[in-house]
Every structure is written in C-alpha cells, then in structure tokens.
Amino acid sequence: MSLCHKFQEDFSNYIDGDLPPQSHTDIEQHLDVCPECKETVQRIQLIRNRLHRLPRISTSSDFESRLRQRIGYGSSRGFQRSPLDYFLAWKVPAMGFAIALIMVSFFVMVDWDGQDVKLNETTKSSLTPTINAPSQTVESTPAMPESLDKFRANAAAKVADDSTDHEDGNEALKKNIKLVNEK
Amino acid sequence: MKKNTSKTGKITDETLIARFQEGDVQAFDVLVRRYKDQLLNYVYRFVGSRVDAEDIVQETFLRVFKNKHYYKEIAKFSTWVYTIAGNLAKTELRRRKRRKIFSVSNFVNEERDFDIPDSERNPEQEVDSSIKDSIIQNAIDKLPPKFKEVILLRDVQGFAYEEISQILNIPLGTVKSRVNRGRLKLQEDLKFLVENETNTRG
Numbered sequence: 001m002s003l004c005h006k007f008q009e010d011f012s013n014y015i016d017g018d019l020p021p022q023s024h025t026d027i028e029q030h031l032d033v034c035p036e037c038k039e040t041v042q043r044i045q046l047i048r049n050r051l052h053r054l055p056r057i058s059t060s061s062d063f064e065s066r067l068r069q070r071i072g073y074g075s076s077r078g079f080q081r082s083p084l085d086y087f088l089a090w091k092v093p094a095m096g097f098a099i100a101l102i103m104v105s106f107f108v109m110v111d112w113d114g115q116d117v118k119l120n121e122t123t124k125s126s127l128t129p130t131i132n133a134p135s136q137t138v139e140s141t142p143a144m145p146e147s148l149d150k151f152r153a154n155a156a157a158k159v160a161d162d163s164t165d166h167e168d169g170n171e172a173l174k175k176n177i178k179l180v181n182e183k
Numbered sequence: 184m185k186k187n188t189s190k191t192g193k194i195t196d197e198t199l200i201a202r203f204q205e206g207d208v209q210a211f212d213v214l215v216r217r218y219k220d221q222l223l224n225y226v227y228r229f230v231g232s233r234v235d236a237e238d239i240v241q242e243t244f245l246r247v248f249k250n251k252h253y254y255k256e257i258a259k260f261s262t263w264v265y266t267i268a269g270n271l272a273k274t275e276l277r278r279r280k281r282r283k284i285f286s287v288s289n290f291v292n293e294e295r296d297f298d299i300p301d302s303e304r305n306p307e308q309e310v311d312s313s314i315k316d317s318i319i320q321n322a323i324d325k326l327p328p329k330f331k332e333v334i335l336l337r338d339v340q341g342f343a344y345e346e347i348s349q350i351l352n353i354p355l356g357t358v359k360s361r362v363n364r365g366r367l368k369l370q371e372d373l374k375f376l377v378e379n380e381t382n383t384r385g
Binding site for chain 2: 008009010011012013015018040042043044046047048050051052054055056057058059060063064066067070071
C-alpha cells in the first residue's frame with residue numbers, strides 16, 4: 001500500500017476532526033508535500049458542503065390527509081381512532097357472542113323436541129355390551145384354577161392309564177419272548 | 184427524573200411516542216409534522232423520485248402507527264423512524280432492480296425533474312446551481328446502497344456517526360470506513376464539477 005493510500009483511509013476522519021493530534025499532524029505534513037492528496041481532500045470538503053446545502057423539498061399539501069386515508073381515518077381533526085378500530089374493538093366480539101348465543105339456543109330447542117331421549121337410548125344399547133363384556137371376563141377369572149385342577153387331574157389319570165398300558169405291553173412282550181425261546 | 188421537554192422547551196419525540204403508545208393520537212400528529220419533510224428529503228435522495236419518496240414516507244408513518252408498541256425507549260425515536268424509512272427505501276431500490284426499471288425515467292416525468300448530465304458534456308461548460316444539484320444527485324444515485332445511505336445520513340442529514348451506527352445497526356468503525364469510501368467515490372465522480380466550480384470562482 002502506497003503512502004497516499006494509507007493516508008486516504010483517514011481523510012474523512014481528518015475532515016471531520018476525529019483524528020488524534022499526532023495522526024492529524026501526520027496527514028497535514030503529507031498534504032503539504034502531495035498536491036494530489038491535497039486536491040482530493042479539497043474536493044471532498046467542497047462536495048460535503050455542497051451535499052449539506054442541497055435544496056430541501058417539502059411534502060405535498062395533501063400529505064397528511066392522504067396518510068389519514070391510508071390509516072383509515074377520515075377525520076380532519078387528526079389521526080383519531082378509525083371506524084375499523086371501533087369495529088374490531090366492539091362489533092367483532094359482539095358478533096361472536098351473538099353467534100355463540102344462537103348456537104346454545106339451537107341445542108336447547110333440540111332438547112325440547114325429545115331428540116335427546118332417542119340419543120340416550122341409542123347410546124345405551126350401543127354401550128351395554130361393551131360394558132358387560134369385561135364383567136363377564138372378570139367373573140370367569142376365579143373359575144380358572146378350578147378348571148386347571150380338573151385338567152391336571154384328568155391329565156394325571158391319563159398318564160396313569162398310559163403307564164398301565166405300558167406295563168401291559170411289557171408283560172405281553174415278555175410272554176412273546178418266552179414263547180419264541182421255547183420254540 | 185426523565186425529561187419530557189428539550190432544552191428549547193419543545194416536547195421530546197420520546198415523550199410524544201410514549202403518549203401515542205398510551206392512545207394519544209394527537210401526539211402521532213405532532214410526530215408526523217416533525218418528521219415528514221426531513222424523512223422525505225432523506226428518502227428522496229435515496230430513491231431519486233419524489234413520488235416514490237412520498238409513498239415511502241407515508242408507508243413509514245403507517246408502520247409507525249401500526250407498530251407503535253414495538254418502539255422501546257432504549258433508542259431515540261429519530262433512529263427508529265429513520266431505520267424504517269431507510270429499509271423501505273432500500274426495498275424500493277431492490278424492487279426496481281428486479282423489475283429492471285431504471286429510475287431515471289421516473290424523475291424525468293416528475294414536476295421537479297433532474298437533468299441527467301450528458302456523458303459527452305464538456306466539463307468546462309457553465310452550469311447553474313440546479314444543474315449542479317442534479318449532477319450531484321446523479322452521482323449519489325450511482326453509489327452502491329451501502330455507501331449511499333451513510334453519505335445521505337452523514338453529509339445530507341447531518342447525523343453523528345454514533346447515530347448512523349444505531350440507525351443502520353452496523354459498527355461505528357464500519358460507518359466511518361463507508362463514509363470515507365463513499366466520499367472518495369463521490370469526489371472522483373464529481374471531479375469535473377468541482378474543478379469547474381473552482382475555475383469559475385478563480
């Protein structure tokens with residue numbers, strides 16, 4: 001980076017008087033020996049002053065009335081609450097309440113027509129088996145050990161029978177062997 | 184104790200916005216009158232079109248009105264309102280870029296038009312003050328938005344570096360660096376204008 005570029009980085013701070021004294025002096029000494037940088041600084045100062053003096057414009061005469069319209073106010077007195085705000089603040093909740101009231105009234109009228117009785121009966125008939133089923137299961141549960149014992153007893157008897165059969169079979173086999181030997 | 188009035192005895196912006204937040208819409212009226220012209224000048228220099236600038240300033244106040252409770256007293260009201268206006272102006276520039284609408288065509292048709300300097304113009308030609316202003320505006324238009332916004336806030340609107348840092352939400356060092364680069368770019372683009380002015384004076 002050339003010396004000029006290095007000083008250029010601080011030109012704004014120099015012009016605005018934001019540099020520490022030593023840096024300020026360094027730039028001034030450079031500007032004394034570098035006409036190009038001196039011209040640049042002068043041009044920046046001239047343009048800065050020119051920018052600050054640029055002609056000012058004003059908003060059009062209907063600016064505020066158009067703004068009121070955009071916000072939703074028609075009042076010439078100023079930006080007061082718009083009809084929309086009133087509508088949102090009062091009418092919308094009021095309408096909601098009215099709708100809720102109509103719905104409640106509708107259900108009350110349905111009850112008066114006896115629709116609820118039919119509904120209850122249907123509900124009962126559909127619910128009864130569902131409710132009874134578990135109680136049956138619960139009642140059958142204590143019988144389980146009994147039937148198990150019975151099953152075990154039967155099984156033991158069968159095993160005993162089977163063992164008897166095996167014993168009979170063994171004896172018959174012994175007899176057959178004896179007969180074969182004798183022959 | 185918090186001050187409700189400035190040294191000049193004027194009710195402060197912060198007091199007005201606080202009153203507006205509590206439902207005093209007349210306080211909003213006062214803020215609009217206080218800021219409408221200075222915001223218009225800022226946005227006008229930003230987008231180069233008076234019509235668009237007025238629309239943007241209207242939109243700025245509309246947002247202030249609708250979002251009044253988003254303002255917190257940790258920042259100055261001016262910082263808040265300039266941030267909104269600047270963001271809307273940048274959005275407008277991006278929108279134009281997308282639609283490839285060249286802003287020059289806008290201000291040619293306006294009441295207060297800028298004359299666009301001819302690139303073939305002889306720099307030695309005598310120029311009057313309004314043409315010089317339009318040339319300067321043209322140079323501002325050519326600046327990249329990040330340099331343009333700091334130049335406008337610093338050299339046109341006269342904000343302090345710290346305030347610009349708050350408005351744009353960028354570090355102080357970045358603000359200073361961008362102002363310096365923006366100024367260097369402008370003096371380069373407006374070299375012939377300044378030389379002409381110096382010669383005329385001489």
